[in-house]
């Protein structure tokens with residue numbers, strides 16, 4: 488029997504707490520003059536909320552259960568924030584050489600890093616083996632390459648797994664669904680089940696199964712069905728090899744986030760309850776567990792704050808031109824239907840505006856018509872010099888900068904409650920400077936290259 492799950496809802500901030508924290512954040516941003524002509528927007532990570540989200544995940548699982556909870560680096564490539572995850576005992580899921588080096592620099596021990604790129608080069612595979620980093624093989628050609636690398640390296644400490652696509656179908660957001668029958672990720676379970684079992688039977692070093700079947704727009708049951716299927720596969724591998732070869736099940740991430748209010752739903756405890764109902768053997772001590780959440784661990788902890796430069800009326804519509812657009816809210820700008828964000832209006836002193844609402848458009852600064860944070864939204868009338876806050880932007884919005892129009896990456900700050908109850912601010916990432924943008928735009932002039940002579 489497993490221990491009774493603690494009531495994790497109690498450790499999560501209430502909607503009132505999240506709103507109060509955000510109002511304090513915008514008030515502080517205004518008072519401390521983080522925003523000026525050179526820096527008309529910034530990001531803020533509330534570390535109290537982040538810590539509470541981390542704790543709610545850890546506490547959703549019984550302490551007796553061997554679990555490695557990793558943060559998906561791509562959701563929040565901010566080094567000191569990743570260090571906070573490392574210090575809390577989290578691991579890190581990475582998908583590129585850059586994310587891998589960032590995870591090491593942030594202080595994650597190699598055995599707490601899981602490397603999941605679908606396009607690992609031979610060099611990256613050998614490096615993972617040399618460092619003892621766990622990784623999941625994406626396809627049979629990669630398996631052949633890992634065979635060679637394992638033979639060359641001899642002894643290694645990496646936990647090596649295989650990524651399966653459970654082929655359970657799409658969710659509400661097609662581009663985000665990883666488990667369609669033709670998704671690019673992993674080996675199709677329905678297509679290749681027997682080959683996968685045979686691959687494990689001849690390779691004792693294959694000891695992990697991986698599935699990332701959840702995503703925004705997908706039910707918890709649908710995602711758990713993927714875990715159900717690979718846990719059945721693990722049992723079939725045991726039956727074939729006569730011993731417990733699969734020691735860890737990596738269930739990926741993909742817990743959806745509620746972007747429409749300050750309610751944190753579903754919770755990690757909700758997710759665990761569905762898993763426990765549908766895949767009870769995951770909790771009976773047979774397997775170690777790896778999780779790889781990104782958005783659900785970070786979104787509610789982040790806020791974008793941007794200045795309103797101008798307002799105008801066009802075609803009868805109130806339009807506010809702000810400094811938060813496609814450079815920082817890339818996914819929302821390109822997929823406003825799938826990734827809507829809330830907007831809050833504050834005056835220049837950072838006081839929450841609460842006047843009667845009217846229909847308005849909130850635009851970004853970029854030179855294309857679609858650069859709109861919100862269209863036809865009921866909001867208190869926005870004035871020149873106001874601040875707009877964009878809640879729920881802690882996941883992906885500070886790691887997915889889009890350099891269109893050479894708009895700089897904004898600074899990101901962090902705030903937390905210090906022991907005497909005050910608020911402590913720190914710098915997470917400096918704003919990209921205009922000088923850096925010019926440097927990264929290329930060489931001062933064309934650099935002649937030597938031509939290789941023909942033989």
Ligand SMILES: *Cc1c(COP(=O)(O)O)cnc(C)c1O
Pocket residue numbers: 559561562580603699701702703739740741742779780781782783
């Ligand atoms: C992106 C990704 C994650 C994190 O997904 P979230 O939706 O942010 O939780 C986890 N695992 C893999 C393999 C991923 O590609």
